[in-house]
Amino acid sequence: DTGVSQDPRHKITKRGQNVTFRCDPISEHNRLYWYRQTLGQGPEFLTYFQNEAQLEKSRLLSDRFSAERPKGSFSTLEIQRTEQGDSAMYLCASSLVERNEQFFGPGTRLTVL
């Protein structure tokens, strides 16, 4: 399968714990995006990378959130000191710079108890 993959698919954690999600984009895609989707809402942009450079971060991305794409391939999104309000589906997407179509992964569903 050469699509976007995300791991884990589901994560349940207790409030205050740290969690890390991984996204593997389509191999030749140089852009990678993170979105957050809460129940009944459309996805909201969090941040994006072009190769290894993080080019934009949303105001939704508080100081507890950090994302990396160290070698320009896979990316990680870490949430420190999780809060119940962080419960959501975290979606990753990738694209080529010269193309406007984003391909989405299956998402990681986070539940903070």
Place this chain on the structure above:
Amino acid sequence: AQTVTQSQPEMSVQEAETVTLSCTYDTSENNYYLFWYKQPPSRQMILVIRQEAYKQQNATENRFSVNFQKAAKSFSLKISDSQLGDTAMYFCAFMKPVLTGGGNKLTFGTGTQLKVEL
């Protein structure tokens, strides 16, 4: 900032019938892209159709077509010959392209849950 509005939270249609999903958006940009994405119960988002704002011709993809009214900032999706597999959440999305400093990030509406019934 751009906003996307989908005023129909839920819709239903009989199999083989035609349904139209509405979307309006607000932007001061002249060059942009509009998309319809489908999110089936399995949750993976799939691109349905794309429209470039500079093209007057409405995009079509098999049973899916759009009615793009740039002046009215309206972008509706028509699904013809509806099939059970079309049951999903449909999201309208706006993109300001890279060349105009947009970064290609998507701004989504709140979605329309479409149910296709026998």
